[in-house]
Amino acid sequence: MVISLEDAAAILNKWKEESTNILVVAESPFRQTLRGIEGPGVRWAMGQHVRVSQVTFSVDERSSKGIVEFEGHAGNFLSLSIGHCRIVYGDPREASPDNR
Amino acid sequence: MLLLSLEDAVTVLNKWKDESASVLVLGQNSFRLGLRSVHEGGVDWNIGLRGTVSQVSVCQGAISSKTGRVVFESPGGNLSLSVDSCVFSYDASCEKPPLLKADTGSKTLSCLFIFFPTNEAFVVYELQER
Numbered sequence: 165m166v167i168s169l170e171d172a173a174a175i176l177n178k179w180k181e182e183s184t185n186i187l188v189v190a191e192s193p194f195r196q197t198l199r200g201i202e203g204p205g206v207r208w209a210m211g212q213h214v215r216v217s218q219v220t221f222s223v224d225e226r227s228s229k230g231i232v233e234f235e236g237h238a239g240n241f242l243s244l245s246i247g248h249c250r251i252v253y254g255d256p257r258e259a260s261p262d263n264r
Numbered sequence: 265m266l267l268l269s270l271e272d273a274v275t276v277l278n279k280w281k282d283e284s285a286s287v288l289v290l291g292q293n294s295f296r297l298g299l300r301s302v303h304e305g306g307v308d309w310n311i312g313l314r315g316t317v318s319q320v321s322v323c324q325g326a327i328s329s330k331t332g333r334v335v336f337e338s339p340g341g342n343l344s345l346s347v348d349s350c351v352f353s354y355d356a357s358c359e360k361p362p363l364l365k366a367d368t369g370s371k372t373l374s375c376l377f378i379f380f381p382t383n384e385a386f387v388v389y390e391l392q393e394r
Contacts, residue, residue: 192384201333201344207380208291210311212341231302237340239288241312245302 165253169228172251173221176232180216188212188234188242212236265355268376270332273352274322276376277334277388281317286370286391289313289336289343290361295385299361310363313343314391336388345386351379358389369394 167175179186191198191209201209214234221230230246268276280287290299291311300307315338322332331348358375373390 192382201335201346206346207349207382207384208343208345208386210313210341210343212313212338214340236338238314238338239312240314240338240341241310243302243310245308 167251167253169221169230169247169249169251170223172246172253173219173230173232175253176216176219180219183215186214186216186234188214190242212240212242214240214242217241265353265377268352268354270322270330270348270350270352273347273350273354273376273378274320274332274334276354276374277317277320280388280390281320284316286393287315287317287336288364288370288372288389288391289315289386290363290389291343291384291386294383295379296383299363299387301363311343311386312363313338313341315339315341318342343386345378347378349381353377353379361387361389 189198189211191200192207193205199206212234214236216232217235218233228247232244232246234242292299292307293309294307297306302308302310313336315336317334318337319333319335322330324330329348331346334345334347336343354374354376356374358372360372370391370393373392375390376388378386378388
């Protein structure tokens with residue numbers, strides 16, 4: 165389901181407080197599903213095991229700002245500015261048995 | 265700074281691979297203002313991956329031009345780049361980027377800039393551990 169920036173910040177802050185292990189995967193361009201570097205037209209693809217280290221979030225009448233920072237092994241990191249993102253959340257534990 | 269062809273960039277990457285050189289790869293969605301953190305504005309994401317070059321390949325396509333691919337691996341992460349449409353530049357002596365000033369455990373040697381036509385850019389720093 166599509167969630168708001170506020171809800172996304174709440175989830176990310178929960179993962180930060182619980183030091184949850186996270187796998188972040190990304191690729192460019194993203195087209196509906198992850199295809200990997202072998203996919204046609206994919207310029208880059210990455211995966212990192214990380215934890216949420218910082219969530220910065222503010223909303224006012226003019227704009228929404230959100231930055232989430234992830235830290236991994238050996239100084240690996242990923243920082244995202246998510247203030248203008250469309251954010252979709254899913255929990256496989258809530259899926260039907262057929263879709264799990 | 266020296267502009268490189270795909271073949272020359274592959275040679276540099278293969279050298280680092282063969283030497284199992286420690287490298288740091290920094291990536292961001294736009295290089296218009298140089299290397300910046302998301303907190304400074306002007307960029308939407310930063311990636312940092314510290315590891316080694318694990319695969320380098322270049323192939324001649326049947327119809328189109330050459331294709332190149334490089335894979336970096338790190339404990340807990342990997343990054344793959346398809347670099348055939350990229351512009352490359354190389355610097356034999358690179359300063360440590362401001363993003364990483366606090367890291368005193370290594371020194372940067374040379375670096376390879378990889379620019380995608382989309383403005384996305386990755387910089388590969390050859391590291392010397394102290």
